[in-house]
Amino acid sequence: MRETTRAHRAALSRRSLLMAAPALLVATRASLAQGGDTTWPPVFETGRSQFTLVRPRVVMPVLRLQDLHGKDVAVAAKPGRITLVNFWATWCAACRLDLPVLASLAGSQRDQLDIVAVCTDTKDLRKVRAFLGGLAAQNLACYVDAYGAAAESSASVFPLVGMPITYLVGTGNRVEGYITGAAEWLSPAGARLLQFYREQG
Known part of the structure; x- marks a missing residue:
């Protein structure tokens, strides 16, 4: 016993x-x-999401997209700069919170990082412009995945495990990690994470 x-x-x-x-x-x-x-990067979490490292780190591919006027663009990470690649959809409620925060971040740190916001659910530019028109997102570089380039990349480089989802590409052009949901990029924790990756270059 x-x-x-x-x-x-x-x-x-x-x-x-x-x-x-x-x-x-x-x-x-x-x-x-x-x-x-x-x-090790500082902890950055929002709600039920936390910044998650991606391993192995892969180089961000050039994305063939369309801007909001229908012009073809090739979007690539710039050496020496951080790039946030955000994937969103017009049906996504959390995206209505996420995009204005990213726009504010873009406006306040224009000289320090690039933000690319890619609409994943429609190629209808009028619908995308109407959606963005109701948000405070004027500072944000928004694109449409008209040719499936982002969707193709999402299968390997940018898996869409949530919506919205933002990938952080470091100064060496490699995908470092991601966070899903409406992340608090303007918070002290967000600032610490971005500073950490600026110093990694």
């Missing part, structure tokens, strides 16, 4: 450790980030 009790306690102890492991990992990561660990 005593052996059964010991075995039961050991099983409970192992289960407790396993259940506590994710929280412990997040706490350790946060403490390392606050302690100045230069090899």
Whole structure:
């Protein structure tokens, strides 16, 4: 009987450790980030989403898109600059919150980073312009995936695991990570993440 009790306690102890492991990992990561660990990005989370690293890091491909006037453009990351590549849709409620924040970020950090916002659900430019017209998104470079280039890239380089989703491309033109949902890029945590990747170049 005593052996059964010991075995039961050991099983409970192992289960407790396993259940506590994710929280412990997040706490350790946060403490390392606050302690100045230069090899690990600071924690950046919004609601139920957290900035997630992408490994292996791949070079951002050139995206063949259309601007809001129907002109063909080739969008690429610029060496030495951070690029945020945001994917959104006109049916997405959270995108109505996300796009104005990205527009504000674009306006305040024009000399430090580039933001590319790609509509994924329609090629109808009037519909896209009407959607954006109701938002404070004038500073944002918005495009339409008219040729399926972004959709093709999303299968390998930019998987669309949520909507909206924003990928961070570092100064070396490699995709570093992503966050889903309406992220608080203007928060101190957002600023710390962007600064971390500026210093990685």
